[in-house]
Amino acid sequence: MTATVTATAGRPARPPEMNVFLGLLGIALVFEVLGWIFIGQSFVFNLQRLQIIILQVSIVGIIAVGVTQVIITGGIDLSSGSVVGATAMIAMSFAQVSDNARAVYPALTDLPVIVPIAVALLCGLLAGAANGALIAYTKIPPFIATLGMMVAARGISKWYTKGQPVSFPTDSYAAIGAGLNPVLLFIVIAVLFHLALNYTLYGKHTYAIGSNAEAARISGIKVERHLVMVYAIAGMLAGTAALILSSKNLTAQAGMGVMYELDAIAMAVIGGVSLAGGRGSILGTALGMLIFGVIISGFTFLRIDAYYQEMIKGVIIVVAVVADVARQKRRARMV
Amino acid sequence: MTATVTATAGRPARPPEMNVFLGLLGIALVFEVLGWIFIGQSFVFNLQRLQIIILQVSIVGIIAVGVTQVIITGGIDLSSGSVVGATAMIAMSFAQVSDNARAVYPALTDLPVIVPIAVALLCGLLAGAANGALIAYTKIPPFIATLGMMVAARGISKWYTKGQPVSFPTDSYAAIGAGLNPVLLFIVIAVLFHLALNYTLYGKHTYAIGSNAEAARISGIKVERHLVMVYAIAGMLAGTAALILSSKNLTAQAGMGVMYELDAIAMAVIGGVSLAGGRGSILGTALGMLIFGVIISGFTFLRIDAYYQEMIKGVIIVVAVVADVARQKRRARMV
Amino acid sequence: ENIGVSMALFDDNFLTVLRNGMTDYAGTLEGVDVQVEDAGNDVGKQLDQVKNFIASGVDAIVVNPVDTSATQAISDAAAAAGVPLVYVNREPVNVDSLPDNQAFVASNEKDSGTLETLEVCRLLKEAGKTEANILVIMGELSNQAAVVRTQDIHDVIATPDCAFMKIVDQQTSNWNRDQAANLMTNWLSSGVAFDAVIANNDESAIGAIQSMKAAGIDMASVVVGGVDATQDALAAMAAGDLDVTVFQDAAGQGQGALDAALKLARGEAVEQKVYIPFQLVTPANMADFMAKN
Amino acid sequence: MSDIILETRGLTKRYGGVHALEDANFTLRRGEHIAVVGDNGAGKSTFVRQITAVEQRTAGEVFFDGQAVNFAGPLEARESGIETVFQNLALADDLDVPSNLYLGREIIKFNLGPFSILDRKAMRVATQKALDTTAVRIPNLSNPIRNMSGGQRQCVAIARAAAFASKLIIMDEPTAALGVQETGQVENIIRGLKARGVPLILISHNLRQVFDLVDRIVVFRRGRIVASLRREETDGNDIVSYITGVKGGEGARA
Amino acid sequence: MSDIILETRGLTKRYGGVHALEDANFTLRRGEHIAVVGDNGAGKSTFVRQITAVEQRTAGEVFFDGQAVNFAGPLEARESGIETVFQNLALADDLDVPSNLYLGREIIKFNLGPFSILDRKAMRVATQKALDTTAVRIPNLSNPIRNMSGGQRQCVAIARAAAFASKLIIMDEPTAALGVQETGQVENIIRGLKARGVPLILISHNLRQVFDLVDRIVVFRRGRIVASLRREETDGNDIVSYITGVKGGEGARA
Numbered sequence A, B: 001m002t003a004t005v006t007a008t009a010g011r012p013a014r015p016p017e018m019n020v021f022l023g024l025l026g027i028a029l030v031f032e033v034l035g036w037i038f039i040g041q042s043f044v045f046n047l048q049r050l051q052i053i054i055l056q057v058s059i060v061g062i063i064a065v066g067v068t069q070v071i072i073t074g075g076i077d078l079s080s081g082s083v084v085g086a087t088a089m090i091a092m093s094f095a096q097v098s099d100n101a102r103a104v105y106p107a108l109t110d111l112p113v114i115v116p117i118a119v120a121l122l123c124g125l126l127a128g129a130a131n132g133a134l135i136a137y138t139k140i141p142p143f144i145a146t147l148g149m150m151v152a153a154r155g156i157s158k159w160y161t162k163g164q165p166v167s168f169p170t171d172s173y174a175a176i177g178a179g180l181n182p183v184l185l186f187i188v189i190a191v192l193f194h195l196a197l198n199y200t201l202y203g204k205h206t207y208a209i210g211s212n213a214e215a216a217r218i219s220g221i222k223v224e225r226h227l228v229m230v231y232a233i234a235g236m237l238a239g240t241a242a243l244i245l246s247s248k249n250l251t252a253q254a255g256m257g258v259m260y261e262l263d264a265i266a267m268a269v270i271g272g273v274s275l276a277g278g279r280g281s282i283l284g285t286a287l288g289m290l291i292f293g294v295i296i297s298g299f300t301f302l303r304i305d306a307y308y309q310e311m312i313k314g315v316i317i318v319v320a321v322v323a324d325v326a327r328q329k330r331r332a333r334m335v
Numbered sequence C: 001e002n003i004g005v006s007m008a009l010f011d012d013n014f015l016t017v018l019r020n021g022m023t024d025y026a027g028t029l030e031g032v033d034v035q036v037e038d039a040g041n042d043v044g045k046q047l048d049q050v051k052n053f054i055a056s057g058v059d060a061i062v063v064n065p066v067d068t069s070a071t072q073a074i075s076d077a078a079a080a081a082g083v084p085l086v087y088v089n090r091e092p093v094n095v096d097s098l099p100d101n102q103a104f105v106a107s108n109e110k111d112s113g114t115l116e117t118l119e120v121c122r123l124l125k126e127a128g129k130t131e132a133n134i135l136v137i138m139g140e141l142s143n144q145a146a147v148v149r150t151q152d153i154h155d156v157i158a159t160p161d162c163a164f165m166k167i168v169d170q171q172t173s174n175w176n177r178d179q180a181a182n183l184m185t186n187w188l189s190s191g192v193a194f195d196a197v198i199a200n201n202d203e204s205a206i207g208a209i210q211s212m213k214a215a216g217i218d219m220a221s222v223v224v225g226g227v228d229a230t231q232d233a234l235a236a237m238a239a240g241d242l243d244v245t246v247f248q249d250a251a252g253q254g255q256g257a258l259d260a261a262l263k264l265a266r267g268e269a270v271e272q273k274v275y276i277p278f279q280l281v282t283p284a285n286m287a288d289f290m291a292k293n
Numbered sequence D, E: 001m002s003d004i005i006l007e008t009r010g011l012t013k014r015y016g017g018v019h020a021l022e023d024a025n026f027t028l029r030r031g032e033h034i035a036v037v038g039d040n041g042a043g044k045s046t047f048v049r050q051i052t053a054v055e056q057r058t059a060g061e062v063f064f065d066g067q068a069v070n071f072a073g074p075l076e077a078r079e080s081g082i083e084t085v086f087q088n089l090a091l092a093d094d095l096d097v098p099s100n101l102y103l104g105r106e107i108i109k110f111n112l113g114p115f116s117i118l119d120r121k122a123m124r125v126a127t128q129k130a131l132d133t134t135a136v137r138i139p140n141l142s143n144p145i146r147n148m149s150g151g152q153r154q155c156v157a158i159a160r161a162a163a164f165a166s167k168l169i170i171m172d173e174p175t176a177a178l179g180v181q182e183t184g185q186v187e188n189i190i191r192g193l194k195a196r197g198v199p200l201i202l203i204s205h206n207l208r209q210v211f212d213l214v215d216r217i218v219v220f221r222r223g224r225i226v227a228s229l230r231r232e233e234t235d236g237n238d239i240v241s242y243i244t245g246v247k248g249g250e251g252a253r254a
């Protein structure tokens, strides 16, 4: 008599990213159909539109890549938008041309482009490392640490030039964010971090900490050091975003990046990253980002009254996550 | 032979609110000392200042009472500021005087004050209930549900009068938030909710859900219904805040309440409410609120340059929470 | 004297110039101490700031109102404490019932959008258009200046003279250059045909210009208007990209307001209503404004 | 009134491709105490989760007290009389012992709907009594559960189920974390339930305990019920051979 | 080299007013296997948490491998050779079995500092081997630990400790959640450790198991060590009387 083996290894479940991808297709389809009905043209089959769909979200997308890792560790980063603002101001002030009567540092104009790049990365890194150190060593909730940084960094950006915008960058600085460069940079960053999260020690430890920080610590992961690294990298990515944003717009202003943090978080969560930590992927976040891009372009495409757009956007954020949660629950329950 | 009983019942530990209170005293003391040094006058012993200290935070304080319960259930409410904005616009439009050329509803002017009050409470209640229902029944993270509501409600407030401010309320409406009324209303609300959280079923279930929602459900608590109630009450308190705010300022504006949600959350967390859920008190939140009030007034008192205020405020938020966390840890470890 | 100043918001380019005009001027005066607060575009916060000033015993208060319809409560608070008050830049709703020790130094926001749109209308006519499609880029929808300036556009188009202009779409950029640039690219990708872009502020106009240039559109064929006459805007005008902007003497307003506040504090008489007009800026007269904002 | 209090027919639960429970046919008579044994991952807890509606079953029927039931959740199961001690103790960590014991059925001093006033003193006194039956030593009832040892937590959960026992009690490895003395006490509680005629399903890895306490032993193996034996007609070695798969065929009716 | 691998002198831990551990004097020789028994809340887990520096002790000294040690945290304890299976299994719920087994000591294909490339295949193969020693049946190694039964989780934790055993292993109730077969396997693992000469501290409520496996039995009662007896010089009843307080005085040197 032998016992029957009924419990077989499960076939790999459909990855959650698939759901997000289907959601993206669905939303695009809706705009496509409405487009033919109301505007009489295609939404999707328009090269220029496809470009702007990605272009307009790729800067926040870069932030979202950093935020994704932070959320996977079980944390959150509310400071990224403000860090973008402060970093843009500071970096841009080292990228001004000499024939600008009001340069922030008249003695430091026409510097090689590497200077503002280094400044931006460093500023972002420092802000992120400060977040990480606070969270890791004082054990205060990430929500609070990064809220404090959010307020403080916005203060810095307003104080830096007493609110004056910083404009007139050198040509080489202006080239960073020109054309489709933001998209290319996003893709490079996303691929790098996809690899890092899936195939390296860095990724494994990031997921482990988000899943059970105590277990990770007992198992010998240097949780504190790792958290500082994760937040520092997220800050550096915010710095990168500031670089591209100010270059693309040829100006840096104290109000830059307001609300970017919430958009970035929403992108990640729509892409299936769990706010409880331990679960999520860069691929999901990228898809969440594209959903944002499609929505923004779709609104303008359909000439929806600006007054309705925010309401609809709020609803779409919620519906996207509701749909994802529902699908995952159904899958877990039945199959 | 009898075994020794060394494990005795612990004497009740110092409540965490005590720490917050000491923090409050400390901060006030710093301003007092600096005041005598730099300004040559007392910070604390100035009736007018004491009034404004409480007055300027009591409206956000009312929101914070609602947010405190939400956080105790393990949730968060990012929508309260936007709900304040939308509710203020809508309520105020039912409180306008008839000799106003630009009344939103020219046919509905000079209404009894109960109408706008009911409208405000209802609007807040509905927004909160929508949050709660989404969170309870679709199981999406509170962060996302209320983020969606935040965006949507801000959209509503901009759309409602296409951005036009709504002004010229009736005298009875204007009386609601006049003088020290906001403070009185805050005190009444805070006391009521202190009692509700500590001595009623409502409070017990709120803490239980935040502590272990699964256990609460299995134990027979109607978790979903309770969550809807908690968020609805939080929404209603935001509606109350909108009422007082618009009455106090004699106007309602689409941009009202921006960032109030973060201030309210910060007040609660500074007051010892745990973002993980299950722990915290209204008393703590009220103390956290006073810390905010003291800081804002102290900055103006010391004539600190506005450019530095935000930076310092960010730092203080963080330091307050760090200090609280550190003290609690030390207490747990040694005593 | 101690003067408390509550600004509507700090991260606004125009108001920054105004604020700096005020503080720079204070620096040249003996014994005048100016404390500037940021109301963060929050009417409630602004009222509280005024009360904080009163509690701290300032000699006079300058308010740049977040919302001109919220000034009644502010006037009441200052009047109750007997502290002189001066409104700056935005005309308060209670302008006709101000107490004796209150005054205002402001511009009429209605003028800005009207000047801008009229000039765009003129340029389009000059180019021989009999039908013109307009794209409107609004500022933040909850902001009063955005609401008024947008209304101005509609009002001008409603006049028979400019009725040949037709708004094909109006969207918001939240005052923001980046969002305006994205918005314009989205419009371009939809193939919207247009002859002019009217923006609520210069930043938005510049964003639209950048996108149009990236798409290879000849800027001579499009009329673009903004408001503020910022340095960036004047540079864009010099490059032939921006056709119209509107100047407001921000620094002058700041100075004027501070002067009025000081006089009130000393019990001297002041003119209660000082209107500072908006001025149209075109390539023809832009040189006059280069050093101003 | 039927003699059968609980019956399952073809109860099945799959998680993705994992067949955690397959076609379980199980019967429990009034007053009967049954033990469920089986290897780790055999599906015992899964079985309990389906009966108590913590999860929704994939297929099959459940009859309770003579009626086909389809509980929407554990609350309904409990309201119709099934008390359960779950394997992952369902306790609210931040609350103290009385609050946990009375969670969801608080004693009320003054009825105001959801805002009813709690009778904290009454709950405290009753809690002390309920705990005395388990002989667990908890120095301070007002300490949050978070700070209790594994055994102390377990005793709170068991005391809760026993105190509110009605039509059926299910215990999933109730003594796994308990010391010698507490285990003895829990076994006494179970004997008390037997005397009161309350039916019981006991999941346990401790065969000594199983043979001491129950009338019938049901063996799970790889998601299936492979044996259902009266205590008298079997012995430890026999049960072990079913558990390990040495004995046992296609499945048995429990 | 001293014969003693671990010694504690006057080890004490208080939580607020709760004296969880008082003046514990304990000695473990190289190669020796010791059982720690005692009622729930007697302080056994607390004792372990102090040795492994999961918490910081209130007072007392710990000597490990001949030196006074003052580990800053569990990581240091582990790095100096103490492997522990904690009572509340320290597993990362969202990760799969190999990731958990190798948590903190991943096998690396290519060293790039923190961005070193993982050798996932090697870890998978080694994991399967390590698990085979515990005889637990885990259908799919790539399933996250979250979906495993209590016993399966326990086996992963034990397999981890056994696989990396070095100077000392501590197991806090390792078989509490385990089935008959798996318990047997874990006991075999422990015998294997004995044969390899790896010293062990085993916390267990199962006296049968304790007498089967260890050389010496230390009894905790109410935070104190009340007895330390060689297996040959005692029996089950004797131990029970110490546990329950019938025997045992002011404390003993373990």
Ligand SMILES: Nc1ncnc2c1ncn2[C@@H]1O[C@H](COP(=O)(O)OP(=O)(O)OP(=O)(O)O)[C@@H](O)[C@H]1O
Pocket (backbone or CB within 6 Å): A007, D015, D016, D018, D019, D020, D038, D039, D040, D041, D042, D043, D044, D045, D046, D047, D087, E139, E146, E147, E148, E149, E150, E151, E152, E177, E178, E179
């Ligand atoms: N949520 C889930 N998703 C996927 N598989 C699951 C889930 N829950 C349980 N399983 C699997 O179902 C099988 C049965 O698990 P169950 O918890 O019922 O075992 P058990 O008999 O209670 O074991 P133990 O004695 O160890 O508690 C196991 O193989 C387990 O891995």
Ligand SMILES: Nc1ncnc2c1ncn2[C@@H]1O[C@H](COP(=O)(O)OP(=O)(O)OP(=O)(O)O)[C@@H](O)[C@H]1O
Pocket (backbone or CB within 6 Å): B007, D139, D146, D147, D148, D149, D150, D151, D152, D177, D178, D179, E015, E016, E018, E019, E020, E038, E039, E040, E041, E042, E043, E044, E045, E046, E047, E087
């Ligand atoms: N963090 C804490 N705060 C307060 N008291 C605690 C804390 N941790 C443990 N205790 C108390 O210390 C005592 C000893 O607990 P411990 O967990 O060491 O018991 P144990 O012997 O391991 O019991 P078990 O066999 O049930 O696991 C208990 O009375 C417990 O309530």
Ligand SMILES: [Mg+2]
Pocket (backbone or CB within 6 Å): D044, D045, D046, D087, D172, E149, E150
């Ligand atoms: Mg089980």
Ligand SMILES: [Mg+2]
Pocket (backbone or CB within 6 Å): D149, D150, E044, E045, E046, E087, E172
């Ligand atoms: Mg223990």
